[in-house]
Amino acid sequence: MKQAASDPTVQPVPTSVVEQVDAADITLSNPKYAVISLGSNLGNRLETLQGAVDALEDTPGLRVKAVSPVYETEPWGVEPGSQPSYFNAVVVIKTTLPPSSLLERGQAIEEAFERVREERWGPRTIDVDIVAYADVVSDDPALTLPHPRAHQRAFVLAPWHDVQPEAQLPGRGPVSELLAGVGVDGVQPRSDLELRLPE
Ligand SMILES: Nc1ncnc2c1ncn2[C@@H]1O[C@H](COP(=O)(O)OP(=O)(O)OP(=O)(O)O)[C@@H](O)[C@H]1O
Ligand SMILES: Nc1nc2c(c(=O)[nH]1)N=C(CO)CN2
Numbered sequence: 423m424k425q426a427a428s429d430p431t432v433q434p435v436p437t438s439v440v441e442q443v444d445a446a447d448i449t450l451s452n453p454k455y456a457v458i459s460l461g462s463n464l465g466n467r468l469e470t471l472q473g474a475v476d477a478l479e480d481t482p483g484l485r486v487k488a489v490s491p492v493y494e495t496e497p498w499g500v501e502p503g504s505q506p507s508y509f510n511a512v513v514v515i516k517t518t519l520p521p522s523s524l525l526e527r528g529q530a531i532e533e534a535f536e537r538v539r540e541e542r543w544g545p546r547t548i549d550v551d552i553v554a555y556a557d558v559v560s561d562d563p564a565l566t567l568p569h570p571r572a573h574q575r576a577f578v579l580a581p582w583h584d585v586q587p588e589a590q591l592p593g594r595g596p597v598s599e600l601l602a603g604v605g606v607d608g609v610q611p612r613s614d615l616e617l618r619l620p621e
Contacts, residue, residue, distance in 0.1 A: 454556040455487070456524060457589070458513045459569070459578045461549040463497065467509035470535055470548050472617055475513060477531045479620035484527070488514040490581035492615045496608035498575060499543045510609075511617055512553070512581040521555045525565050528552060553578055557592045568592050573600050576609040 458478065462470045471492065479486045490512040497505040517524060528550035535548040554568040572578045573594045579601040582589060589597040 453516045453518045456515050456517055456521075456555040457553040457582060457586075458515060458528065459510065459549075459551040459553050459572070459575075459582075460513060461495075461508045461510045461551075461577065462547055463506045463508040464547045468492065468615055468617075471509055471511055473535065474531050474548055474550060475511075475617055476620055477534065478513060478515060478527075481517075481519070481527050483518040484524075485516050486513055486620055487516050488585040489617045489619045490585045492612045492617060493577060493581055494610045494612050495577040497543070498577060498608075508577065509612070509615075510577040510581060512578060512585065514585055521552065521558060521560075521565055521567060524552060524555065551578075553582065554592055559593050568594065574604060576601065576604045576606050579604065580606055580609050580611075 460471050460474050475486060475489055478484060493510045495508045495510050496502070497508060519527065531550050532546075532548055551569050551572075552565065552567065553572045558567045560567045568591050569578075573591055579597055583597050583601050587598060591597055591600060594600060
């Protein structure tokens with residue numbers, strides 16, 4: 423209902439709030455694709471990855487569009503043999519959540535699986551990384567987009583390439599070329615295992 427300009431109960435809405443609401447409206451009517459990397463090297467790795475896929479699909483404003491094959495991968499960035507091997511997979515989603523809310527949701531899923539942060543690149547029940555969000559490029563340390571190490575990681579590029587062979591990593595180029603550059607050493611498809619796309 424339109425209020426009379428002289429109505430003393432009507433407070434002006436600050437411009438910053440109007441901008442935030444407008445931004446949220448645009449996001450809501452304009453879902454974006456994003457790519458999420460999942461990794462686990464502690465506990466029941468396959469069950470944990472499936473739990474993370476299901477938790478993503480249970481998120482309001484988020485639909486899982488594709489789930490990659492499962493790979494068994496050598497731990498990256500640490501002394502060889504110092505950690506159990508990982509199971510890795512990539513999930514393509516469509517979402518109305520802004521990047522910051524997607525990060526929060528990923529961190530809540532990590533907490534739900536009792537991930538403990540002890541050392542950099544330490545073993546973990548589950549790691550949920552945002553590889554890319556639409557064509558957003560940002561160097562914010564709290565959420566760097568695309569993920570700052572995704573282009574160096576065969577455990578991200580190989581499963582992503584399986585589900586989106588034509589994909590591009592914003593600012594870095596075609597996933598197929600990045601994968602050819604890093605090679606697939608230490609990254610084995612586990613075709614005996616499968617993650618389910620939630621119904
Ligand atoms: N694209 C991103 N996806 C997830 N976290 C990110 C991203 N960019 C920045 N971060 C920040 O990185 C912090 C550390 O994340 P995390 O503990 O998962 O790192 P890690 O998985 O051990 O290592 P890596 O970042 O190399 O995968 C998070 O608290 C988060 O704020
Ligand atoms: N193989 C493999 N290595 C890693 C992984 C991972 O998911 N798979 N995650 C890391 C931190 O995100 C560090 N190293």
